[in-house]
Structure formats: C-alpha cells, structure tokens
Amino acid sequence: MKFPSHKYLSLIASIIIFFGVISCGDNKEEEIIAFETTVDQWPIVTKESKPWTRWWWMGSAVDRGNIDFLLEEYEQIGLGGVEIAPIYGAKGFEDRYLEFLSPEWIAVLKHTVDKAGELGMGVDLTQGTGWPFGGPQVRMEHAASKMIIQEYGLTSVQQVLEIIPQGKNEKEEVMILLHVIGVFKNGERKEITNLLQGNVLEKIPGDLEKVQAVYLGKTGQKVKRAAPGGEGFTFDHFFKTAVNNYLQSFDETFDKQFPDFRAFYNDSFEVYGADFTADFFDEFEKRKGYDLKLMLPEFLENNGSEKSIRVKSDYRQVLNDLLIENFTENWSDWAKERGKLTKNQAHGSPGNLLDIYGAVDIPECETFGSSYFPIPGLRRDSADIRNVDPDPIMLKFASSAAHLTGKNLVSCETFTWLGEHFKSSFSQMKPELDQTFLAGVNHVFYHGVTYSPQDVAFPGWLFYASLNLNQHNSLWDHLPAFNQYITRTQSVLQAGKPDNELLVYWPVYDVWANPEGRMELISVHHIDKWLHPTEFYKQSKSLMELGYSIDFISDKMISGADVRNGQIKSHENASAAKTLIIPKVEFMPLETLENILMLAENGATIIFQAKPADIPGLQDLESNRESVSKLWKKTGLESKNQVSYGKGKLLLSENIASSLEQEQIYPEGISDSGLKFIKRKIGHDKYYFVVNHTSRLISQPVNFLTNSENAYLMNPLDGKIGLANSVRKDKYLAIDLHLESGESIIIRTTDQKSDQVSGWNYYTDPTSISEIFADWRISFDSKGGPKTPKDQTIPSLATWTNQGDTDADFYSGKGTYHGSFNFDLDKSMNYTLNFSKVHESAKIWINGNFAGQVWSLPFKLDISGLLVQGKNEIKIEVANLMANHIRYLDINNISWRNYHEINFVNIDYKPFDASSWNVMPSGLDGKIEIKGFKN
Known part of the structure; x- marks a missing residue:
C-alpha cells in the first residue's frame, strides 16, 4: 500500500467521503453516515492516524538546523507528530x-x-517541563499542599499550651496553623x-x-526531571487560584499568541503526598x-470502622471534585x-478516572512494562518484568471515557519500560x-x-525511561514498516464510531472505601489492589471473553445519559448501548440509583447483578438509606x-451473560x-x-454478528485486501479466518x-515445502558500529554473532545475507517465504x-510472482x-551516559551497566x- 502525500489528503477526502442522512425511529434522530472508502481502499491517512512520539528536549538544547533535520527524518520514517517534552x-x-x-x-x-x-506533521506541547506541572512561577502559597495533624496531650494541672509544630523537617518549610480542635473528657469535640x-x-x-x-x-x-528554566514547586491542583496563576503565566509569556500547535499535554498525576488545600474544610462542609x-x-484511624470508612469516602470524593473542577475542567476550558x-x-x-479522562479532548492511557503472550518464539526476559503486567x-x-463523552481519539504513552534499554524488538512491541x-x-x-x-555520536542523547527509537538506533531504517502497520490499523480504528453493546458501571465509591490511609491514588502500578479483586473487574473480563464489547460508565456519566429507542446514549456524539450492567457494589449513591431507574423509566434495560448493598458517605445517612x-x-x-419499569425493564441476575441472551443481546x-477483537x-x-494472541494456529469459520452479506480481509502488515470466504448462519456471518499465533487482521x-x-x-495447507540451502555471504553496513566487521x-544459515569474530559480536547495524538457490x-x-528466527x-x-x-x-512473507525456474x-538485510x-x-569504559539529575538508569532504577550482558543474537x-x- 502506498500512502498518498499529505498535500493531497484534504482533496482526496473531500472527493471520497460521501455524507448521507438517515432517520432513526420515531424521534427522527439524524445520524451522519460516512462512506469513507470503497471496499478496495483503506481509510484516508491523516497525521493522526500515523504514530506520534514524545520528543524529549534535553536541556532544551535545540536549534533550527537540527530541528529541521530531525523532523524531516521523523516524517520520512512515518511519524505523524511530536509531543515536545523539555527535561x-x-x-x-x-x-x-x-x-x-x-x-x-x-x-x-x-x-x-x-x-x-x-x-x-502535528505538534503537542507539555505545559511545563518534566512532570508534574510546576515551575519557578509557582509561589510557596500556591505549591502542592498537605494536611498535617498533630496531637497535644494535657496534664491535669496544665494552664497554658503552646501550639507549635512537632518534628518539623527541612521539607516542611511552611506549616500554617489553621484550626485547633479540643477533645473533651465527655467525648465532645469542638473548635477552640x-x-x-x-x-x-x-x-x-x-x-x-x-x-488536635x-x-x-x-x-x-x-x-x-525539570528542564533549565522550569525548576520550581509543583502547584496545588486542588486550588483554583494556584492553577489560574500558572496558566496566566503562559498567557503573559506568549501574550496569548500561541504558536499553531495542536494540544497542551499533562502527564500522569504524580503529585505525591498532596492531599489538602487551604480552603478544603470550607469546601468539604459546603x-x-x-x-x-x-x-x-x-479520619485518622485505619481499623475499618464504618464511620471511618464513610468519612474517608467523603474526603476522597471532595478531593476528586476539587481536582476536576479546579484543575482538569478549568485547564481544558x-x-x-x-x-x-x-x-x-x-x-x-x-x-474518578472516567470523569477526569472525560474532561479533556484526548484521554491518554499508558502501557508500563511488558505483558505475557504465549506466542511461540516471542522473547521475554524475566529480568525485564515489572511488578504488574499491563492490563487492557x-x-x-481512557477509551471508555472518550467513547462516552463523544471524543474520537484515545492516545497511549506506549512501550514505557517494555524491557531493558536497547533490547526491545519490533516483534516484542507488536x-x-x-x-x-x-x-x-x-x-x-x-x-x-x-x-x-x-554532532553527538552513538548512541546520541537518551532519556532513561524511554524506548529510545532515535536515528542512532540500528532499527531506524527498518522502522517505516512498523509505522505503516500502526498507520493502517489506526486509520481503521479512528474511522466511524465505537460499536460497544454494553455499559458497565464502575463503582468508584467502593475504591474510595479503602479503610487505610487518606488519599487513594488510583494508579497503573497498583491495579492488583484496587482493580483486580473487584466484581466489576471480574464481570467486565468475563463479558469481554464471551464476546461482548463494553465501555465503563461513571456516576456522572449516568446522570447525563438519556434513552433513545430503548438504547442508552451518554453524549450526543456517543454510540448508543443496548443495556447498562450494574455489578455487585458495596456503595452506590442514592442519586446514582435514582438516575439508573430514570433510564429504565425512559425505556432502557438495566441488569443488576445484586442489589447495591449500601450508600457511601456520612451525610443524611439514615434518611438516604430509607430512600x-x-x-x-x-x-x-x-x-x-x-420487572417492567416505565418504558423499560429491570433484571436482577447473578448470571449476567444468561440475562443478556434472554434479552436477545x-x-x-x-x-x-x-x-x-475490537469493532467500529x-x-x-x-x-x-482481530488478533490471535493464543499459542496456536486458528484456521476455521468465525462468527461475526452482522447483517452484512460480504466480508473483506485487510492485512495491516502489507495493505493487501481480499474478499473473504463467508456464509450466512442465522444472525451471524461465518467468515473463514486463518491466523497464526501473533497475527492480526x-x-x-x-x-x-x-x-x-x-x-x-x-x-x-502447503502442498510443498522447500528449505533454502546456500553458501551464505554476510556483508556489513559501514554505518553500524563500533567497527565494521x-x-x-557460512555454509549454513546462522547468526553473525558467536562465530569467533569479536567485531561482529559487538556490532550493531545492518548485516546483509547473500545467497543463491535452485528452485x-x-x-x-503461490509461495511464502518463512523464517525460523529473525534477529x-x-x-x-x-x-x-x-x-x-x-x-x-x-x-513470513508472500513472494508469489518473484521466483523463477532454476x-x-x-x-x-537484517537490522x-x-x-x-x-x-x-x-566493557571498554567509553563514556556515553553523562546527564544531569538521574543520569541514566536501568529498568530497576539502578545505575545502568551493560558490560556483563551476553551477546544478543x-x-x-x-x-x-x-x-x-x-x-
């Protein structure tokens, strides 16, 4: 497949895309249908459908000449944009x-x-340097804050008590006394x-x-990891004035005349220990x-008493509200x-991750570490495995938040610590x-x-947590094929709309009911604690394994949803879902239950796995329980x-899958x-x-739930398109598929x-198999190094390493095998070329x-039409x-990692040293x- 030049994309799009309007039911809802391409075409390629990259600007030591050179390199190898991140x-x-x-x-x-x-190409900009947001413009009063509670005992004859900070350390330069609470012998508490x-x-x-x-x-x-000029305090994300002052500093610097980049970017919330803000108590009481x-x-106890859990839940909800209102929504506006x-x-x-993701234009998730896949031949070094595998x-x-708030793009910070530096291959990435x-x-x-x-020699400037796909990487010249795979796939996954039947309620109040600690950070690294043990996770995973497509929905999203033709729409631009599933929950707010039943009243089908056990929080507890x-x-x-409920239906069922079948979903x-699979x-x-992540070949008719009569197979590896063998089987179209382990279609x-x-x-089924035997000659590209071997x-096929040539063992670059064979x-x-191992x-x-x-x-590779007789x-050419x-x-103590701050560390965040490594084949x-x- 040859991609059209970006200069002609708008013209091509305007010619190909045809818009039609159809009427859907009695409510006359108008839905735009875009026939983006005919069946012999892939969707139009845009800069968004190409992969982008975070672009680390080390020390912001950048200049026009190198920027021009590098951007041209990036465009040539197939990148669609960069996200500038000064460090x-x-x-x-x-x-x-x-x-x-x-x-x-x-x-x-x-x-x-x-x-x-x-x-x-496009450009995004990290709105700061390093992470999280902050810098020299953040004054101390606007810096990230925490609540410090200290207790002072009294003797029976004590007349005077001096309230002074105890055990103050050097980091606690500021401790402002806000409130003093008296605890009396009769148990009464009051502010004094x-x-x-x-x-x-x-x-x-x-x-x-x-x-107290x-x-x-x-x-x-x-x-x-601040860049020069970006050093300073992290600001208070819960304090609107602090946020506004930070944003105002950018207005003043740019005089509100920002360059034509696409988006401001904010990294994961790593504001450690920030659990408070100056007006928190007033906001809480309000x-x-x-x-x-x-x-x-x-609030301070950790023994799990009911009252403590309810107080902590309320506290965490208020933090959530302040974060969304004062930072996320405020910043987006x-x-x-x-x-x-x-x-x-x-x-x-x-x-609430769903609401925070949903408050921005492009929600971004992150893969951290490597997953286990039972694909034969897939290398996974046990030393490179993190504590928790990435979990889809x-x-x-992030994708649910985008789908339910009507946004098309869902981005991902991809391959963070996929493995140890310099050891990650395309076959591991795919x-x-x-x-x-x-x-x-x-x-x-x-x-x-x-x-x-x-002018910086191999390996160039490198960032310690990065995959380091740069122009010094020996895989660089081979990267376009990988990028084309991403581009073809993303062109499809950005087309149309998601097609997910089910909404599954995420009970964030159950997470906020954690009896331990104060602030509950909902992080990628601790999903084994806050996600995996939950019924929400188990039901979601089970439904996906059965073949259902799902999105997660929050309390706030439920409150804004309505029902059209018996289906639930959370946003005007969102796809409609056939039902809402409520897994077993410990805590659900009264308002959420009211909103769920209102959806049923208006025609929706709701499936409860169990009656919600209780309501969260302390406010009006008994009256709300009664309600x-x-x-x-x-x-x-x-x-x-x-039961029928209004125009809709309610079901109570432990077996959700059975109830879905009963409802003909x-x-x-x-x-x-x-x-x-995923579908659009x-x-x-x-x-x-569709992906085969099993360990075996899957070659059989596969049932697709569609009314369509035809199916076309599209290979994102090479761009080929062909009409599939298919036959109608009741509500399914049975399509013949043949996918080896690791393949996608x-x-x-x-x-x-x-x-x-x-x-x-x-x-x-091959009718013939012929092994290629040749006297192989291997030559090496002089652009590799450290020396050209x-x-x-070699008389039979083998790696160029471990052949007794030290230069070849140290060499990174491209080696070319030359040979001839009779056929x-x-x-x-038709013929395919099949390799046992490619390094x-x-x-x-x-x-x-x-x-x-x-x-x-x-x-493997289709080589039909290329072979000749004899x-x-x-x-x-192998990279x-x-x-x-x-x-x-x-090994030779040649200095190459010499950076400020963290310098360069290995996957365990210890000083990096490759001298003890074995030779990589x-x-x-x-x-x-x-x-x-x-x-």
Whole structure:
C-alpha cells in the first residue's frame, strides 16, 4: 500500500467521503453516515492516524538546523507528530541550553511548529517541563499542599499550651496553623481556635483532655526531571487560584499568541503526598454538610470502622471534585479559549478516572512494562518484568471515557519500560501494541524519541525511561514498516464510531472505601489492589471473553445519559448501548440509583447483578438509606428477578451473560475461537480488528454478528485486501479466518461488492515445502558500529554473532545475507517465504526485486510472482538491536551516559551497566523455507 502525500489528503477526502442522512425511529434522530472508502481502499491517512512520539528536549538544547533535520527524518520514517517534552540536559552542552519560555525558547518552538506544518506533521506541547506541572512561577502559597495533624496531650494541672509544630523537617518549610480542635473528657469535640493568643492556648478549660492542631503544610515536591528554566514547586491542583496563576503565566509569556500547535499535554498525576488545600474544610462542609475537623479521629484511624470508612469516602470524593473542577475542567476550558486541545493522563490521581479522562479532548492511557503472550518464539526476559503486567481493562478507562463523552481519539504513552534499554524488538512491541488497540486506543505515542543533534555520536542523547527509537538506533531504517502497520490499523480504528453493546458501571465509591490511609491514588502500578479483586473487574473480563464489547460508565456519566429507542446514549456524539450492567457494589449513591431507574423509566434495560448493598458517605445517612430502601422496593426486584419499569425493564441476575441472551443481546462469536477483537461501525458497515494472541494456529469459520452479506480481509502488515470466504448462519456471518499465533487482521463487513477485489489467499495447507540451502555471504553496513566487521562466509544459515569474530559480536547495524538457490517453480502456485528466527528485522530481495520486510511473528512473507525456474538470487538485510554496541562501550569504559539529575538508569532504577550482558543474537538462524500453495 502506498500512502498518498499529505498535500493531497484534504482533496482526496473531500472527493471520497460521501455524507448521507438517515432517520432513526420515531424521534427522527439524524445520524451522519460516512462512506469513507470503497471496499478496495483503506481509510484516508491523516497525521493522526500515523504514530506520534514524545520528543524529549534535553536541556532544551535545540536549534533550527537540527530541528529541521530531525523532523524531516521523523516524517520520512512515518511519524505523524511530536509531543515536545523539555527535561534536564546532557553535561558538557550547557552552552546550548535554552531557558524554558525564554524568548529564544519560544522562537525555536515557533520554528518547530512551522517546520512540522510544512511536513504535514502535528505538534503537542507539555505545559511545563518534566512532570508534574510546576515551575519557578509557582509561589510557596500556591505549591502542592498537605494536611498535617498533630496531637497535644494535657496534664491535669496544665494552664497554658503552646501550639507549635512537632518534628518539623527541612521539607516542611511552611506549616500554617489553621484550626485547633479540643477533645473533651465527655467525648465532645469542638473548635477552640478562637481561644488562641498567637500560638498559645490560655485559660484551658478544666475538662479539656487533648488538643488536635491542623496545619496547612507543603509537600515540598518540585518539578521532577525539570528542564533549565522550569525548576520550581509543583502547584496545588486542588486550588483554583494556584492553577489560574500558572496558566496566566503562559498567557503573559506568549501574550496569548500561541504558536499553531495542536494540544497542551499533562502527564500522569504524580503529585505525591498532596492531599489538602487551604480552603478544603470550607469546601468539604459546603459539599458534605458536616465539619470534617470534628471527625479527625475517624479520619485518622485505619481499623475499618464504618464511620471511618464513610468519612474517608467523603474526603476522597471532595478531593476528586476539587481536582476536576479546579484543575482538569478549568485547564481544558482555558485551553479551548485559546484554540487548543488538551491531552491528559488521569491515572495516578485520587479522582474518578472516567470523569477526569472525560474532561479533556484526548484521554491518554499508558502501557508500563511488558505483558505475557504465549506466542511461540516471542522473547521475554524475566529480568525485564515489572511488578504488574499491563492490563487492557485498565487501558479501557481512557477509551471508555472518550467513547462516552463523544471524543474520537484515545492516545497511549506506549512501550514505557517494555524491557531493558536497547533490547526491545519490533516483534516484542507488536503484541503489546495490538493489546492497546484491542482496548480502544487509536492514537499511539511512542515513549519515546530523544532530540539528539547530529554532532553527538552513538548512541546520541537518551532519556532513561524511554524506548529510545532515535536515528542512532540500528532499527531506524527498518522502522517505516512498523509505522505503516500502526498507520493502517489506526486509520481503521479512528474511522466511524465505537460499536460497544454494553455499559458497565464502575463503582468508584467502593475504591474510595479503602479503610487505610487518606488519599487513594488510583494508579497503573497498583491495579492488583484496587482493580483486580473487584466484581466489576471480574464481570467486565468475563463479558469481554464471551464476546461482548463494553465501555465503563461513571456516576456522572449516568446522570447525563438519556434513552433513545430503548438504547442508552451518554453524549450526543456517543454510540448508543443496548443495556447498562450494574455489578455487585458495596456503595452506590442514592442519586446514582435514582438516575439508573430514570433510564429504565425512559425505556432502557438495566441488569443488576445484586442489589447495591449500601450508600457511601456520612451525610443524611439514615434518611438516604430509607430512600434507597423505598426506591428499591418500588422496583419490584425484591420479589422478582425481572420487572417492567416505565418504558423499560429491570433484571436482577447473578448470571449476567444468561440475562443478556434472554434479552436477545448476543455476543460476537469471535471469542469462541480464542481470537480477540475490537469493532467500529460506519453506517451499516463494520470494521473488526482481530488478533490471535493464543499459542496456536486458528484456521476455521468465525462468527461475526452482522447483517452484512460480504466480508473483506485487510492485512495491516502489507495493505493487501481480499474478499473473504463467508456464509450466512442465522444472525451471524461465518467468515473463514486463518491466523497464526501473533497475527492480526482487519475484517470489513459490508453489503458492498467490488469487482476490483479478488478473493483472499488463505494459504492454509502447503502442498510443498522447500528449505533454502546456500553458501551464505554476510556483508556489513559501514554505518553500524563500533567497527565494521569483515565479511563472513557460512555454509549454513546462522547468526553473525558467536562465530569467533569479536567485531561482529559487538556490532550493531545492518548485516546483509547473500545467497543463491535452485528452485523448481510451479507457476500455478503461490509461495511464502518463512523464517525460523529473525534477529530482529529483515528486508528481502529476490532476483533483484524487493519482496518486503519481516519484523513480527510469525516471520513470513508472500513472494508469489518473484521466483523463477532454476537459479534464484536472494538478499536479506537484517537490522539487529543496539545492545551489542552498548555492551562494547561499557566493557571498554567509553563514556556515553553523562546527564544531569538521574543520569541514566536501568529498568530497576539502578545505575545502568551493560558490560556483563551476553551477546544478543544478531542476524538469521534456523531455517528459511519456501511453502507452496495451490491457487
């Protein structure tokens, strides 16, 4: 597939895209249907459908010449955009540093945006340096805050008590006494701040037993990995004035004339220990109706008493509300007024992830670490495994928020710590990437690419937590094929709308009921605690495994949803869902239950796994419990498992899948085969992205839930499209699929038929298998290093490493295998070239013609039409990893990592040292076979 130039995309789109309007039912809802392409075409490629990357600006030591060079490199290898992220710099280059937001820095930013625009690329900007948001413009009173509570005992004869901070450390430069609470012998608590004279409590009441003092403290956290000019305190995300002052500093610096970049970006919430703000108690009482200061014993205890849990839940909800209102929504509104989008990672915050993701234009999730896939031949080093594997259900919080708030793009910070530095291959990246696609991601950001000037030798400037796909990487020239795979897939996953049947309620109040601690950070790294044990997780996973497509919905989203033709719409631009599922929950607010029943009243079908056990919080507890009891009794579900309710229906069922079948809400049959999928709809057509992450070949008819009569298979690896073998089976279209372990395919179901598209070549049962035997000569590219090895001649296929050549063992770059073989050609057959092992990516030429590239498991390539009778010439260019060259540098004590702050660490955040590594296999190994298939 050849992608059209960006210069012609708008013209092509305007010609191809046809818009029609249809009427849907009695409510005359108008739905725009875009027939984006005919069945012989892929969707139009835009800069968003290409992969983007985080672009680390080390020390902001950037200049126009290198920016032009690098952006041109990025565009040529298939990147669609960059996200500028200034961080600390490399030592020895301080004279090149630009102060963040200085006139020189802004001038270079404008040049970058202009150059990217010329190339058809996009630019996003981290609104700060390093992370989290903060900097020199953050005054101490606006810095991240924490609540400090200290207790003072009294003796029976004590007359005076001086209230002074106890155990204050150097980070706690500021401790402002806000309130003093008296605890009396009869158990009464009341505020006695008014009795203070300065910081001295005089005329102590005789029945006063102890005193609790509440201080406004500061976390002392400063911007992590800050770039020059970006050093300073992290601001208070819960305090609107602090947020506004920070945003105003950008208005003043740019004079409100921002360059034409796309979006402001905010990284994951890593504001550690920030659990308070100056007006928190007032906000709490206004929202919750009681004085938290008088509940300090319950707030501080960790023994799980009911009252303590309720107080903590209220406290966490107020933090959530302040974070969303004062930071996320406030920031998004500010950006929108300036013509910018916002891109935000909600995870790690103390709030409702769905609502925080949903408050921005582009929700962004993150993959951290590597997953286990039982794909034969897939390398996974046990030393590189993090504490918790990436989980697609965690990723679905971001995609669900986008789907339910009517946003199309779902981005992902991809491949963070996929493995140890310099050891990650495309074949390892693909299943991890496919898993993010299956979770609803359609806008990949590499983590990442570091700006590295042309005069810095191998390995260039590198960021310690990055995959380090830069121009020094030996895989660089082979990256376009990987990027084209992403582009084709994302062009499909950005088309149309999601097609998810079910909404599953996420009971955040159960998470907020954690009896331990104060603030509940909902992070990627602790899903084994807050996510995996829950019934919500178990039911969601079970439904997905059965073949249902789901989105998660929050209390707030439920409150804004309505019902159209019996289906639930959470937003005007969102797809409608067939039902709402309520898993077993411990705590559900009265208002949420009222809103759920209102949806049923208006025609929706609601399935409860169980009656919600209780309501959260302390405010009006008994009256709200009574209201819930009356409301539930009114449903009729106390005596029946299924009732009509208004225009809709309520079901109470432990077996949710059975109830769905009863309601004729059927799953896709895809999952019965072991395949995983995600689907999109465009009018009456559907796109399915299907992946085989099992350990076996899956070759069989697979049932797709569609009314369409035809199916076209689309291979995102090479762009080929073919008409699938299919047959109607009642409500399903049974489509023949043949997917080896690790393979993925896109299926378009449609009523369209095209004479331009031939039948799909399934290549199921080879009628011949021939191994290629050759006297192989291996030559090496002089662009690799540290030294160019001498040519090797080997009698049978083998890697170029561990052959007794030290230079070859240390070499990172490209080695080319040259050979010839005799072949008995049958022109009536099609042929594939199959490799046992490729370390790590191979481009193949047969008889001087480029055949293609193999970089993912299984390593195979269609070579039909390239073979000749008799003697055939084959050339295979293999790119290996950077690891062996890095090993050489460390063995020989050649300095290459010399950065400020954290410098460069390994996957365990310890000093990096590759000198003890084994040689990474490089080149080809095992067999190369030609398999023949009858047409």
